[in-house]
Amino acid sequence: MNPVRQSLALQLAAGGAGEHRTLIITLFAAFVAVTLGITVWAGRQTRGAEDFYAGGRQFSGFQNGLAISGDYMSAASFLGIAGAIALFGYDGFLYSIGFLVAWLVALLLVAEPLRNSGRFTMGDVLAYRMRRRPVRTAAGISTIVVSIFYLLAQMAGAGALVTLLLGITSETGKILVVVLVGIVMILYVTIGGMKGTTWVQMVKAVLLIAGTLLITFLVMLKFHFNISALLGAAAENSGKGAAFLEPGLKYGATATSKIDFISLGIALVLGTAGLPHILIRFYTVPTAKAARKSVNWAIGIIGVFYLMTIALGFGAAALIAPGTITASNKAGNTAAPLLAQEIGGGAGSTGGAILLAVISAVAFATILAVVAGLTLASSSSFAHDLYVNVLRKGAATEKEEVRAARWATVGIGAVAIVLGVFARGLNVAGLVALAFAVAASANLPTLLYSLFWKRFTTPGALWSIYGGLISSVLLVLFSPVVSGKETSMFPGADFAVFPLENPGLISIPLGFLLGWLGSLLSKEEPDAAKYAELEVRSLTGTGAH
C-alpha cells in the first residue's frame, strides 16, 4: 500500500469517506427493510406463547443450526477475532478455538435433555425438581444479568463501528445510531417474536458466511491458495517476524497474563452451554433429535467460519500497511472492513468501496440480529420465569404472558439503549468474555447438576446460581477491566485488587463447588419422584412439549 492509499484508508477509517457511506447506508437500510418485512410476516402467525417464545417449534434442524450460528457469530467474533489475529497473530487465533470447542459441551450434555424437559426458558429445567419460586427467581435474574452484559458489549460495539465506518463523529450522531439500533431490535422482537427473530438470524448468518467466504477466497487467491505463503507474508508485514505465528504476543508477557489466558480459555469453553440466548434456541425445533441436528449444523457452520477468520486476520496482517489498522481502531476491530477494501482494489477504487460497504453492512446486520436474540432471551425469562411463575404464581393466562413478554422487550430494549449510550467507550472483548464467565459460573453447574445428579437440592441450586453470579461479577468489579489500567472502564481510579481480567478460573469451580456443598449441607431431601420424572423425560422425550 502506498502512502497516499494508506492516508486514504486512515481518513476513511477515521470518518471521512462520503461515497462509501451512502453505499453502506443503502445496503444496511435494505437489510433492515427486508428483515422487518419478514418480521411482520412472522408476527401475523404469532398467536400464543409457544409461537412467541419458541417460534411454534416448527423449525428444522438445519434452519435452527443456521439461526444458532447467526446468534453466536456476534460482532465480537467477526470483527474482534479478525482484528485480534491481525494485531497479535497466533494469540488471536486461540479465541476462535475456545468458542468452537465449547459447542461440544452443548451437544453432548445440554441440548437434547433441555429440549426434552423444558418448555420456553432455562428456568423451566432448573426449577423442575426444585422449590420453584426461589429457583425460577434465581434463574431469571442470572439470565437477565448474563444477557445484559452480552447486550452491553454488542451495543458498545455498534457505537464504535458506526463512528469508524460511517464517519459519524458527533456525540448526538452516535447516540442517535445506538437509539436507532435499539428501536429496530425492539420492533423485531415485539412484532416477530421467536419466529421473526429466528428468520432474521438465518438471513444474517447467510450474509455473514457469504461475505466472509468472498473475502477469504480473494485473499487466498492472492496467495495462490498457499497457507504457508500467507502466514509468511503476515509475519513479515507485521514487523514481528516468526514471533507473530507463535504464542505469546498478547498473553505471554507476564506470569499473570499467562494465568489470565487460562482463565479466559476455561470461561470460553464452558460458557457457551450456559448462554440463555443460545439455550432457548433448542426449543424452536420439534424434537431432541432435531436439536442434536441443529447443534451439529451449527458446529459445521461456526467451525468453517472460524477457519475463515484465519484468512481474514492473517490476510489483514499481510496486506494492510503496518500501523494502519491500529490507527483506525486500537483494538483492531476494523481489520476485516479494511481488508475488504484493500482486497477489492484499495482505497479510492470502486471495487474497494463496494467490498468495504458490503462487509460493513454485514457487520451492522450482525450486531442487530445478535441484540435481538439477546433481548428475546431476557424478556422471555422475565415474563415466563419472573412474572408468570413467581409474581403471578402460574395463574396468568397465555395472553397475559405474551403481553408481559412484549412489554418486557420494550423495557429491556430501553435499558439496552441507555446502557449502549453510556457504554460507547468500554472494552468490547472484555465484556463478552465476562458474559461467558458469568454464564459458565452461574448457569452451567446448576444445569448439569439438575440433569445428572440425583442428590441435587434447592439450596444447592440457589448457592450455585447466586454464588457463581455474585463471585464472577464481584471479581470483575475488582479486576483491571474496571479500574487500575489505561484500558479500564475507570482509568482514573484503582481498586483492582484481583489481578486477572477474566474471573472464570476462580468463579466457575466455585459455582460447581457451591452447588455440591449446598446440596450436601442442606437438610432438604432431594425430590426423588420429580428427579425420576425429569430424568426419564430428558433422556427419552416422553411428554415433551
Added chain:
Amino acid sequence: MSTAPPADPGLPEPSTDPGPPGPPDYAAAQSSPEFAELRRSHRSFAFPLTVAFVLWYLGYVLLSSYAGGFLAVQVFGHVNVAFLLGIAQFVTTFLIAWWYARHAATRLDPKAEAIKSRLEGDA
C-alpha cells in the same frame, strides 16, 4: 439453611406439565432395566468424552502459555506446531460431533423411543 417447602412440591406445575390424563409412572420407568441401559449408553459415552476434549483443549491452552519453544518449531514453510495443533482442535471438534451423532442415532434413539412409546402408550 432450609426446611421442606411449605406448599408446592409434588404438585405438577401448570405451565410446564399439562400432562396426559393419567401421567406415566416415571419412578417405575426410571428403575427399569431398559432405562438403566439407556442411561449407561449415554453417560458412558458422553462423560468420558467430555472430560477428554476439555483436557485436550486445556492442554493446548497450557502448551500455548508455557511451551512456546516447542510450539514455535516450524514443520513446513511458515507453518509451525502451534498452527497445526490449532487446526487439530478444529478437526477433533468436527470428528467428536460426528461420532456422537452416530452413537446417538444407533445406540440412544432406538432405546429412548422404545421407552417413550411404552410410557405414552400406557397413559
